[in-house]
Amino acid sequence: MEHVLRQTLIALALAERMGLDETDRAAVYYSSLLVNVGCHTDAHEQAKWFGDDIALKSGKYDHEIGTLREVAAGLRLIGAGNPPLQRIRVGLEFAVSGAREISAMISHHAQLAQVFAQRLSLPASVINALGACYEQWDGRGTPGDLAGEQIPIEARIVQIAEFIEVALRTGGLAAATEMANRRGGKQFDPALSRLICTAGEHISSGLDTVHTWDSVIESEPALAVVLSPEQFDSTLVAIADFVDLKSPYTLGHSRAVAELASNAGERLGVPSDDVRSLFRAGLISGFGRLGISNAIWDKAGPLGMGEWERVRMHPYLTERMLARSDVLAPLGRVAAQFRERMDGSGYPRGLAGSAISTHARILAAADSYQAMCEPRPHRSAMTPELAAQNLRAETAAGRFDPDAVEAVLGAAGHRTRRRIEGPAGLTAREIEVLRLVARGLSNKQIADELVISKKTVGNHVEHVYTKIDANSRAAAGLFAMQNGLLPE
Numbered sequence: 001m002e003h004v005l006r007q008t009l010i011a012l013a014l015a016e017r018m019g020l021d022e023t024d025r026a027a028v029y030y031s032s033l034l035v036n037v038g039c040h041t042d043a044h045e046q047a048k049w050f051g052d053d054i055a056l057k058s059g060k061y062d063h064e065i066g067t068l069r070e071v072a073a074g075l076r077l078i079g080a081g082n083p084p085l086q087r088i089r090v091g092l093e094f095a096v097s098g099a100r101e102i103s104a105m106i107s108h109h110a111q112l113a114q115v116f117a118q119r120l121s122l123p124a125s126v127i128n129a130l131g132a133c134y135e136q137w138d139g140r141g142t143p144g145d146l147a148g149e150q151i152p153i154e155a156r157i158v159q160i161a162e163f164i165e166v167a168l169r170t171g172g173l174a175a176a177t178e179m180a181n182r183r184g185g186k187q188f189d190p191a192l193s194r195l196i197c198t199a200g201e202h203i204s205s206g207l208d209t210v211h212t213w214d215s216v217i218e219s220e221p222a223l224a225v226v227l228s229p230e231q232f233d234s235t236l237v238a239i240a241d242f243v244d245l246k247s248p249y250t251l252g253h254s255r256a257v258a259e260l261a262s263n264a265g266e267r268l269g270v271p272s273d274d275v276r277s278l279f280r281a282g283l284i285s286g287f288g289r290l291g292i293s294n295a296i297w298d299k300a301g302p303l304g305m306g307e308w309e310r311v312r313m314h315p316y317l318t319e320r321m322l323a324r325s326d327v328l329a330p331l332g333r334v335a336a337q338f339r340e341r342m343d344g345s346g347y348p349r350g351l352a353g354s355a356i357s358t359h360a361r362i363l364a365a366a367d368s369y370q371a372m373c374e375p376r377p378h379r380s381a382m383t384p385e386l387a388a389q390n391l392r393a394e395t396a397a398g399r400f401d402p403d404a405v406e407a408v409l410g411a412a413g414h415r416t417r418r419r420i421e422g423p424a425g426l427t428a429r430e431i432e433v434l435r436l437v438a439r440g441l442s443n444k445q446i447a448d449e450l451v452i453s454k455k456t457v458g459n460h461v462e463h464v465y466t467k468i469d470a471n472s473r474a475a476a477g478l479f480a481m482q483n484g485l486l487p488e
Contacts, residue, residue, distance in 0.1 A: 003165060005212040008032040010168075011161035012219055013203040017195055020153070025221035027125035027154045030117070033216075034126070035133045035158050038112035040290055041245040041474035042105050044440050047294035049090065049098050051080030054293045061166040065136070065187060074102075081295055106134050106142040108472040112242075115478065119238040129154035136187045156189040163187075164196060168207065173200050213324045233280065240283040241481050246290060247297045248440035249376050251477045252486040258282030260366035263411035265359075268403065274359065277331065281363055284328070285335040288317030298440075300377040312347035315339050338363040341399040361401040365391065365408040368400070374487055375439065384412065423483040424467045431485060433460040434468070438477035438486060 011032040015025045039057065046053035056077060063070035078094050079087030094102075113130040132146055132155040139147030160180070167176040177197050184193025196203065227235060240254035262279035270278070289297065292314050296307045303311065315336045322332030337351060337360035344352030346364075356364075372387035382390070388409050395405045426434065429450075436446045443461065447454045465471055468479045480486040 002212045003162075003169075004033060004036070005216045006169070006207055007158075007161045007165040008216050009207060009210075009212070009219065010165055010203060011157050012221070014157050014161060014192060014195060015154075017199060017203070018153070018157070018192075022221050024125070024154065027123065027129055028157050029219070029221055030122055030126045031129040031133065031154050032158045032161060034113055034117055034130060035162065036109070036113075037116050037242065038109035038474075041112050041242065041478075042108060042472065043246050043294040044248055044298055045101060045105070045473070047298055049079075049094055049102065050074070050077040051082070052293045052295045054291075055080075061163060064183065065141075104472065108474060110134055110142070111472075112245075112474060112478070115475075116238065116242055120235060125152070125154065128152055129158065131155075133158050135159075137189050138186045141187075151189075156192060160188045160192045160196070168204050173204060176200055176204070229276070233276075233283075236280055236283040240286065241478060243286050243290060244481065245474050245477055247294055248438060248473065248477060249298065249374065250286065250289070251438055252481045253370060253374060254283050254286045255481065256370045256487050257285060257363070257366045260370060260408055260411050261363050264362050264366060264404065264407035267407045267410050268362070270358075277334070278359055278362060281331045281334040281338075281359060282366065284318060284322065284331050285315075285338050285363060285367060286318070287321050287335075288314035288319075291317040298377050302378075312339075316348040333357075334359045334363060338367055340364065342401060343398040345399060356401075358401075358404075361404040362407065365400050365404045366411075368394070369408055369412060370487070388412070423485075424479075426464065426467055430460055430464050430467070433457065434464050434476055434480055435486060435488065437461060437464065437473060438480045440473060 008029060011028050012025060015028045020028065040053075043053040046056055050056045056074075059073055059077075063073055078098075079090035082090060110131050110133060113133075114127050117127045117130055129152045132151050135141035135144070135146045135151045135155065136159075137148055137151070137156070163179060163183075164176045167179045177200050180188065180193040180196035180200075184190040237255065237258075240258070241252075244250045244252060244254050258279045259282070261282040262275050265275045265278040292310050296303065296310060299307070315338060319332040319336035322328035322335075334357060336348070337356050340346035340349065340351040340356050340360065341364070342353060342356065342361075344350050369387055369391050372382045372390060373384055375381045391400065391405055391409065394400055395402050422428070422431070432450060433446060436449060441449065443454050443457045446457045446461075450457070464476070468476065470476045470479055477486070
């Protein structure tokens with residue numbers, strides 16, 4: 001917890017010691033906050049090969065990067081959570097195609113972090129640093145294009161700060177100094193390693209006593225950036241898109257829920273400020289999904305009791321994520337209730353009736369309707385007509401607010417389907433293939449779905465990736481959302 005916040009304070013202390021000016025320190029600041037923002041974007045693939053993607057990430061700092069111990073630790077997790085025979089099958093599949101898929105993941109993380117920074121209109125120095133934060137001083141990093149002083153100083157600082165934070169927290173200053181000394185000249189810039197060894201006590205001073213959130217906010221090196229309401233909304237849309245990348249089953253879900261909820265609010269005659277709040281609450285409602293493993297979200301079979309208990313936590317996690325921001329906390333309180341039900345059967349708190357806010361009732365109806373119209377691991381997408389029928393049946397059973405449901409269904413009924421113009425020169429067939437690739441289907445599954453040969457699918461996928469300048473499912477999913485191709 002608070003790993004990124006603490007590593008940012010360490011990175012800023014290093015930047016100051018290195019004599020970086022305010023502009024360069026600002027690049028360090030934002031690069032540190034965003035360095036791992038893409039790590040959940042292939043959680044679907046991580047869960048497919050290793051079981052619990054969150055458990056997989058927890059072992060990142062246990063072994064030196066690229067060592068046999070690191071490789072062995074990863075191999076031991078292949079097929080985790082499955083019966084023995086299933087683990088063997090997953091292992092064989094991994095040997096055929098999984099290893100190549102996994103080896104490209106870190107590069108994809110860096111590329112998507114750069115895309116995210118661009119969407120936030122951050123300066124080129126931040127974007128360049130994010131692309132190089134997984135490089136190593138000895139040239140054995142990822143993607144392995146840079147070495148030594150070719151790596152931007154901001155990236156070198158962020159990388160060592162990330163690992164030193166973990167060492168400080170788990171082993172104290174002695175462990176951090178030992179790591180810096182051992183990895184200096186290999187993974188880390190030797191000058192930064194020496195700085196940790198000689199000034200580590202100063203650099204880490206106060207980390208365990210300061211209020212980390214406030215300290216990070218107050219430490220922004222450049223003048224504070226103030227967003228207009230429109231820029232604030234655009235920023236939330238960018239974050240929501242990246243959260244939705246966690247699973248191919250939720251691509252574009254948050255955007256669609258936000259639009260449905262705000263349109264429904266207008267139909268109910270709520271004030272314009274409340275309509276905007278509904279839109280924003282819809283965008284942030286899925287943030288807590290990041291705290292739940294894709295071994296649960298993407299499971300095709302029924303969930304066990306323990307798995308359901310974890311699912312019930314995600315609205316609460318959303319609320320806690322946003323609680324320390326005066327601007328976002330009220331939205332978090334609405335989103336914390338969007339899985340509550342009028343009869344008390346919802347979660348996480350089992351609220352009922354008037355205890356559920358009007359905004360949350362609208363959001364609940366919008367989320368439920370939109371989810372039914374999207375595919376899930378255990379079922380295909382429902383038609384809008386069937387989704388509306390099911391939602392009305394749930395309302396008749398006392399679980400949803402009737403006015404909120406009718407407003408949402410009215411908004412859905414008046415939404416016109418966007419005409420596909422073929423972004424990036426995609427043909428109609430390539431758009432179909434892109435949607436299925438983004439949903440996580442294999443070439444064979446796409447071939448079965450479209451009744452074409454696997455070889456033809458492979459050609460389509462190659463053309464699609466070339467046209468949209470992508471090389472991963474997550475990047476394809478992001479392109480599809482940004483261009484209105486998902487949800488359909």
